[in-house]
Structures are given as structure tokens and as C-alpha cells.
Amino acid sequence: MSSKNKNTQLVSSGRKKAYTHGVVNPVVQRASTIVFDSVADLKEAAKTRGDKTLFYGRRGTSTHFALQEAITELEGGEGCALYPCGAAAISQALLSFVKAGDHILMVDNVYEPTRDFCDKILAGLGVTTTYYPPTIGAGIKEYIQSNTKVLFLESPGSITMEIQDVPAMVKVANEHNIMTMLDNTYGNGLHYRPLEHGVDISIQAATKYIVGHSDVMMGVAVANKKYWPTLREHSYLLGQCTSADDAYLALRGLRTMGVRLNQHEKAAMEVAKWLEQHELVDHIRHPAFETCPGHEFFKRDFDGSNGLFSFVMKTGNQKAIDAFLDSLEHIKMGFSWGGFESLVTANLTMKGLRSNTGWDLGPVIRLHIGLEDIDDLISDLSQALEVYQ
Numbered sequence: 001m002s003s004k005n006k007n008t009q010l011v012s013s014g015r016k017k018a019y020t021h022g023v024v025n026p027v028v029q030r031a032s033t034i035v036f037d038s039v040a041d042l043k044e045a046a047k048t049r050g051d052k053t054l055f056y057g058r059r060g061t062s063t064h065f066a067l068q069e070a071i072t073e074l075e076g077g078e079g080c081a082l083y084p085c086g087a088a089a090i091s092q093a094l095l096s097f098v099k100a101g102d103h104i105l106m107v108d109n110v111y112e113p114t115r116d117f118c119d120k121i122l123a124g125l126g127v128t129t130t131y132y133p134p135t136i137g138a139g140i141k142e143y144i145q146s147n148t149k150v151l152f153l154e155s156p157g158s159i160t161m162e163i164q165d166v167p168a169m170v171k172v173a174n175e176h177n178i179m180t181m182l183d184n185t186y187g188n189g190l191h192y193r194p195l196e197h198g199v200d201i202s203i204q205a206a207t208k209y210i211v212g213h214s215d216v217m218m219g220v221a222v223a224n225k226k227y228w229p230t231l232r233e234h235s236y237l238l239g240q241c242t243s244a245d246d247a248y249l250a251l252r253g254l255r256t257m258g259v260r261l262n263q264h265e266k267a268a269m270e271v272a273k274w275l276e277q278h279e280l281v282d283h284i285r286h287p288a289f290e291t292c293p294g295h296e297f298f299k300r301d302f303d304g305s306n307g308l309f310s311f312v313m314k315t316g317n318q319k320a321i322d323a324f325l326d327s328l329e330h331i332k333m334g335f336s337w338g339g340f341e342s343l344v345t346a347n348l349t350m351k352g353l354r355s356n357t358g359w360d361l362g363p364v365i366r367l368h369i370g371l372e373d374i375d376d377l378i379s380d381l382s383q384a385l386e387v388y389q
């Protein structure tokens with residue numbers, strides 16, 4: 001019996017006997033070639049090859065089908081396409097729907113490699129991009145052109161964590177027949193489901209919380225009924241596929257995502273509250289804090305937060321940042337988040353990383369709070385801030 005309760009879904013989804021063969025987890029069905037006993041079998045498989053039928057490795061196997069069903073249920077869509085990483089999910093979802101002469105609207109705090117894809121790849125294909133302020137809301141209307149095809153959102157946005165008024169923006173997009181895509185790596189389907197707010201395609205770097213153990217690169221995109229057929233077929237034609245082993249590991253991570261996120265959220269809130277009172281810290285950029293732009297939309301639309309947040313320093317220079325980073329022991333520098341480990345990245349300024357929103361504040365330090373003991377993390381930050389000068 002299926003359930004609308006998310007933690008039950010995380011445990012139960014994608015466990016049809018056709019995928020598990022009677023055990024708890026799906027089989028790891030590695031394949032390039034599927035063999036058929038008769039012409040009739042081959043013709044039957046060819047008819048339904050795009051819909052969870054064994055036909056050819058690139059179309060997926062039982063392991064992939066189990067993961068696709070689970071993610072589709074988690075995000076509440078019609079179907080889920082799998083990609084080798086989050087960046088591929090973003091770029092291939094865009095390439096599935098734009099053509100030369102189109103224009104897209106991209107949020108200005110978007111994950112930097114997404115910006116680079118727009119500027120270095122889409123531009124070369126004749127697709128133009130306008131970056132809009134993350135807090136623009138319904139004012140997005142002013143940025144729409146006659147050839148605008150896609151409104152791309154990421155909420156909260158990368159590093160500076162602004163949360164968008166998604167329903168207001170989706171309403172404007174629908175009024176102008178513009179499709180919407182949202183990078184939901186932060187909301188992860190448990191705490192935020194873009195399709196419930198009218199977004200057409202929800203994209204995640206499964207690399208982060210879904211996998212949850214920093215050992216698989218994967219992207220997912222879940223589309224609604226209107227856009228699923230095109231996303232599924234164009235992802236196939238663009239050659240997007242993942243290994244059965246990675247699909248198994250992603251599904252394995254999904255099973256504990258609920259309990260892991262509970263701990264990430266609890267620990268991050270405690271660490272952020274400690275940082276908030278520190279004399280060197282200007283303010284916290286954690287969606288659950290009033291000092292985070294768009295906090296009111298987080299309270300209205302999200303069911304929870306996780307281990308990722310940033311804080312802005314009152315002052316600082318690169319020397320102070322480097323000394324701080326080098327003195328951390330438990331919290332490691334690394335270009336990712338969503339695993340069990342605590343990580344840190346730092347930006348001296350956001351100037352130059354934004355094209356339509358200014359930045360006159362201090363350095364930004366982003367933390368991913370992992371599953372270590374909170375006291376150890378706070379002690380680590382306390383001693384590191386002592387050398388931040």
C-alpha cells in the first residue's frame with residue numbers, strides 16, 4: 001500500500017518484486033545488451049522501450065527503473081530521467097527544450113558551472129541568457145522577451161542562499177507560455193517539491209543528499225505529465241545514462257535520507273546559532289534564519305532545512321580566509337556537499353560571480369554540516385576564527 005508520508009516513501013518506493021526478485025533491495029542488473037527469444041518478444045519490447053522495459057542498456061535496467069520510480073514518487077512527477085551528474089541533468093534538461101534563437105531567464109545566484117554552461121555552450125548554440133535577481137519575484141515579467149522559452153530557478157541559490165518566491169514567478173511564466181525548471185538539490189524532494197508549486201521540471205544533483213555518502217556522481221530530473229515524454233526521449237537521444245551500480249547506490253542512499261537530513265538540520269541549526277553571536281560574523285545566510293533573503297518563502301513553502309548554509313564576515317581578506325581554512329581540523333575544504341562529512345568553501349567576495357545583483361558585503365563562508373558531533377564542529381570553528389585576522 002503506497003503512502004503520501006515521505007519517510008514511508010523513502011523506505012518503500014521502487015521495491016516492486018520485478019526489481020527485487022523477492023529480496024529487499026533491487027538486483028544490480030548491469031547491461032548493454034538485452035537478448036530476445038523471439039521476434040514477437042523483440043517487437044513487444046520495442047513498443048514500450050521508453051517506459052521501464054528491458055530493451056537496451058542506455059534505456060535502463062531493473063536497477064534504474066527502481067530508482068526512477070522512487071525519485072518520481074519523491075518529487076511527485078510523471079517520470080524521472082537519470083544523468084551522470086547534476087551538471088549533466090541541468091545542461092541536458094535545458095538542451096532538451098531550447099533551440100537557436102531562444103532566450104532563457106537564469107537566476108543570478110545559480111550554481112556557477114550552470115552559469116558557465118549558459119555563457120560558454122548555450123551562447124555558442126545561439127541561445128541567449130539573461131540573469132535575473134533572485135528576489136525579483138513577480139517582477140520577472142520585466143525580463144521576459146518574445147523569444148523567452150525557459151525560466152530557470154535555483155532556490156535557495158548557491159552560496160548566498162536567497163530563496164525565491166516560486167509560485168509568483170511560475171504564475172508569470174505560465175501567463176507567457178514559458179516553461180520552468182528548478183534546481184532542487186537543496187530541497188531534495190523531502191523538504192521541497194517544485195512540481196507542487198507549479199514548476200514543470202525539478203532537477204537535482206543526486207550526488208548530494210540522495211546518495212549521501214560522497215561516493216557517486218549522479219543527476220536526476222523529474223518532469224510533469226506535459227514535459228515528461230520530451231524529457232525522456234531527448235535525454236535518451238543525448239546519450240544520458242548511468243551505471244546500474246551507481247543507481248543501486250543512489251537508491252541505497254535514498255533509504256536513509258530522511259534520518260540523515262534530520263541530523264544535518266539539527267546540527268546546522270546549532271552551529272549557525274553559535275556563529276550568529278560571534279563578533280566576527282555579520283550575519284547568517286541559512287534559510288531558516290530571518291537574516292537570509294527570502295526567509296519568508298522558506299517558512300511558507302519548505303518542510304525543513306539541511307546541513308548547508310553560509311555566513312558573511314564583517315570584514316576580511318584572503319590571508320585571513322586562508323588562515324581560517326588551514327586551521328580547521330574536522331571541517332574539510334571540498335567542492336561538494338550532502339555527504340556525511342562536514343565541508344567548507346569560502347569566497348572573498350561575490351563580486352564578479354553575479355551579473356545582475358551587487359555585493360557590498362564581506363567574505364562569504366559556506367559550510368556543509370555533516371554527522372560529526374556538534375561540539376567538535378563548534379570547537380573547530382571557534383579555534384579557526386581565532387586566527388581569522
Ligand SMILES: Cc1ncc(COP(=O)(O)O)c(CNNC(=O)CNC(=O)c2ccccc2[N+](=O)[O-])c1O
Pocket residue numbers: 085086087088111112113154158183185186204205206207217218219334335336337
Ligand atoms: C545546487 C547544485 N546544482 C548542481 C550541482 C552539480 O552537481 P554535480 O556535482 O553532481 O555535477 C551542484 C554541485 N555542488 N558543488 C558545489 O557546490 C561545490 N562547488 C562547485 O562545484 C563549484 C563552484 C564554483 C565553480 C566550480 C565548481 N566546481 O567544483 O565545479 C550544486 O551545488
